Amino acid sequence: MAVNFTVFEDFKAVDGVRLGVAQSHVRYANRDDMVVIELAEGTNVAGVFTTNAFCAAPVQICKQHLSASAQPRYLLINTGNANAGTGKSGYGNAVKSCELMAEKGSCAADSVLPFSTGVIGEPLNMPAFERGIPAALENLSADNWARAAKGIMTTDTLPKGFSKQADIAGSTVTVTGISKGAGMIMPNMATMLGFIATDAGVAADVLQAWCKELADCSFNRITIDGDTSTNDSCMLMATGKSGVMITDAASAEGQQVFALLKEAFQILAQAIVRDGEGATKFVTIRVESAAAQKEALDVAYTVAHSPLVKTAMFASDANWGRILAAVGRSGVQNFDLDKVQIYLEDVQIVEDGGRCDSYTEAAGAAIFKQSEFTIRIQLGRGDVTEQLWTTDLSHEYVTINADYRS
Amino acid sequence: MAVNFTVFEDFKAVDGVRLGVAQSHVRYANRDDMVVIELAEGTNVAGVFTTNAFCAAPVQICKQHLSASAQPRYLLINTGNANAGTGKSGYGNAVKSCELMAEKGSCAADSVLPFSTGVIGEPLNMPAFERGIPAALENLSADNWARAAKGIMTTDTLPKGFSKQADIAGSTVTVTGISKGAGMIMPNMATMLGFIATDAGVAADVLQAWCKELADCSFNRITIDGDTSTNDSCMLMATGKSGVMITDAASAEGQQVFALLKEAFQILAQAIVRDGEGATKFVTIRVESAAAQKEALDVAYTVAHSPLVKTAMFASDANWGRILAAVGRSGVQNFDLDKVQIYLEDVQIVEDGGRCDSYTEAAGAAIFKQSEFTIRIQLGRGDVTEQLWTTDLSHEYVTINADYRS
Numbered sequence A, B: 001m002a003v004n005f006t007v008f009e010d011f012k013a014v015d016g017v018r019l020g021v022a023q024s025h026v027r028y029a030n031r032d033d034m035v036v037i038e039l040a041e042g043t044n045v046a047g048v049f050t051t052n053a054f055c056a057a058p059v060q061i062c063k064q065h066l067s068a069s070a071q072p073r074y075l076l077i078n079t080g081n082a083n084a085g086t087g088k089s090g091y092g093n094a095v096k097s098c099e100l101m102a103e104k105g106s107c108a109a110d111s112v113l114p115f116s117t118g119v120i121g122e123p124l125n126m127p128a129f130e131r132g133i134p135a136a137l138e139n140l141s142a143d144n145w146a147r148a149a150k151g152i153m154t155t156d157t158l159p160k161g162f163s164k165q166a167d168i169a170g171s172t173v174t175v176t177g178i179s180k181g182a183g184m185i186m187p188n189m190a191t192m193l194g195f196i197a198t199d200a201g202v203a204a205d206v207l208q209a210w211c212k213e214l215a216d217c218s219f220n221r222i223t224i225d226g227d228t229s230t231n232d233s234c235m236l237m238a239t240g241k242s243g244v245m246i247t248d249a250a251s252a253e254g255q256q257v258f259a260l261l262k263e264a265f266q267i268l269a270q271a272i273v274r275d276g277e278g279a280t281k282f283v284t285i286r287v288e289s290a291a292a293q294k295e296a297l298d299v300a301y302t303v304a305h306s307p308l309v310k311t312a313m314f315a316s317d318a319n320w321g322r323i324l325a326a327v328g329r330s331g332v333q334n335f336d337l338d339k340v341q342i343y344l345e346d347v348q349i350v351e352d353g354g355r356c357d358s359y360t361e362a363a364g365a366a367i368f369k370q371s372e373f374t375i376r377i378q379l380g381r382g383d384v385t386e387q388l389w390t391t392d393l394s395h396e397y398v399t400i401n402a403d404y405r406s
Helices: A057-068 A089-106 A126-138 A145-151 A204-215 A252-274 A291-306 A307-314 A320-328 A362-369 A396-404 B057-067 B087-105 B126-138 B145-151 B204-215 B253-276 B293-305 B307-314 B320-328 B361-368 B395-403
Strands: A017-022 A033-038 A044-049 A074-081 A113-120 A160-168 A171-180 A191-198 A233-238 A282-290 A341-344 A346-352 A372-378 A382-388 B015-024 B034-039 B046-050 B074-081 B110-117 B160-168 B171-180 B193-198 B233-238 B281-289 B341-344 B347-351 B372-378 B384-390
Touching: A017 A126, A033 A089, A033 A126, A044 A057, A044 A204, A057 A113, A074 A089, A074 A126, A074 A191, A089 A113, A113 A191, A126 B204, A145 A160, A145 A171, A160 A252, A160 B057, A171 A252, A171 A291, A191 A282, A191 B320, A204 A233, A204 A252, A204 B015, A252 A282, A252 A341, A291 A307, A291 A320, A291 A372, A291 A382, A291 B281, A307 B253, A307 B281, A307 B361, A307 B395, A320 A346, A320 A372, A341 A362, A396 B193, A396 B307, A396 B395, B015 B126, B015 B347, B034 B087, B034 B126, B034 B145, B046 B204, B057 B087, B057 B110, B074 B087, B074 B193, B087 B110, B145 B160, B145 B171, B160 B233, B160 B253, B171 B253, B193 B253, B204 B233, B204 B253, B253 B281, B253 B384, B281 B293, B293 B307, B293 B320, B293 B372, B293 B384, B307 B320, B320 B347, B320 B372, B341 B361, B347 B361
Parallel strands: A074 A113, A191 A233, A282 A372, B074 B110, B193 B233, B281 B372
Antiparallel strands: A017 A033, A033 A074, A044 A233, A160 A171, A171 A191, A282 A382, A341 A346, A341 A372, B015 B034, B034 B074, B046 B233, B160 B171, B171 B193, B281 B384, B341 B347, B341 B372
């Protein structure tokens, strides 16, 4: 029941990136569950990771390996098991998986970045890695993005991809990426993962700054139920094979590459919301005229996480009192309510803190019935704008999460 | 489907307090919807109120009147309309309701405390007050607590009450109270209300300090969905008619009265959770060995508000990974996960940050199947303990809130 979701099929290869996919039987038979991404020498990689204090063993190792070298050679991804909440033995298994990959790929172990997603708290199935890594290496191909998009899925109902080319500084630059996650959600079959590659060259410091900035307007601005997984990771890879080299983010080419990447990040992040558990609506929460980023986000997340607002979305009931009350409890200090305006798309529902005279239930209901709409909240306190994307709370969400392990 | 809920019937009168109840037709016909609580001269009153920035007109006026005098004569409560999000005219209507009450009750308008609960954003039905106030005054009685408990209900399925007597300093001291709310929840038919009276005399400064302290271990420690209403109010009234007078909270009598009040506050608050929307479980979240109150509460609320933990409760699925992940994302700084222990009742599920060796799914499931249990989380950082009470997230919750206005 994904919302306005079209499966992406037209993947362009990224020169310098090859992908291998295997059935390794980490947890289930007869499905692709292991993906190896091979990077050409000299590829710069940047990443952002979950802020959950219980971050999983592979996340810890990823961070270490990235700080040892910004030019890793392999990304190793398994589904079926998150290797989280597994203590010292889980850490040891994640190290072991990197060593296996390094041995088969003839590189140093710290040139391997490991990613796991799936069940929490169960020991990683190491024989699966011994099977899966060689099998994935055997089918390494630059044209394997579509199969890899499926190979990293857990409870996603659809694979998520993006690919686009642009002429930049006289060369064709390609950006291609895949993501997974049916929420942020699901510490059990957990995790949001994003892997975005470009054949532009991007200096390591620019790439790391971009990765953070891009995640902050995409993967860090989506929420389904407010639950952050132990394994969330988003990786940005720049091979440089196109010949375009970005060392200055502010340059014309830099801005062009950044714009292309931003589109990739946002579409891949939004795809996760569209495929969110039980989602029937795709809703943008936009907070305008805030005094600071923090208060804009506090308001946006409070509205997005309110079970009352979310059930009203599900019911197509433009219950503005619930939105108003969520704004009111968001913790903004010295809030002047008389300056608050709230719109559904272009229909004003709250004017100067009270119900707008021109508002009608019929006008509100017409918008809440749409599968996709924007709730716009103006605080009248400054000039900061933030937005995020979320879904409704449906019976299907409860069913999925209540029945998941039973 | 309230959880382990017995309707309280044995109300003891509180000398100095009389209650009148009327059908005023604020919104619906044929139901008690207006309650007047008359207080003897010299009764001290203290209150705590919603922290929602959009607090309703009656809440604003309550605070003003209480700061003008700690000895009001009447509490005026209506259901059916929250008089919130109603702007200047709503404020004017709340003032008018106090003036009407003052006229009929022969007191100053600022000796009246108004409380409203019900629909947000609709004009208050003033003719209802002209009908209801005289009608309520006609049946003023010290024995009207049970009828008043029903008269303040909105979507509560059951009335909530408490009454108990104790011999203190040679006198019989009575504490009697009522509450309403089927969550904190429901900014539409909104609001948690609590009214607790004692015939002990309590000095105004002690009473105000107690009211805050008592709310912080009762009404401020319950959560159903994290939504805080615009109208929440909890009032503590001390008539002094028993002859027992508390001027020193630390005295033996002071501690005895406080203990009685604490029982009243906690039972009335817990009753709201037991009657929570769609509740099938009553769950205590207890955080121990925290370094500070804030982090203890951050962890407790993050677990209590996690839709994944709540759906697992509903499913009777002891999904410890979800609890662990919620603890991990609660924002505690410099978290040493190796010191975290988690118990379901006495069954340890997480030991030193990982799955406890002795834990079995069967042992966890046996506890999650109970209608009432405690999740105990030890952070290993200090000696602060906090606890709160919550419910699960069921299909019925979605049904109630998705269908509420349709």
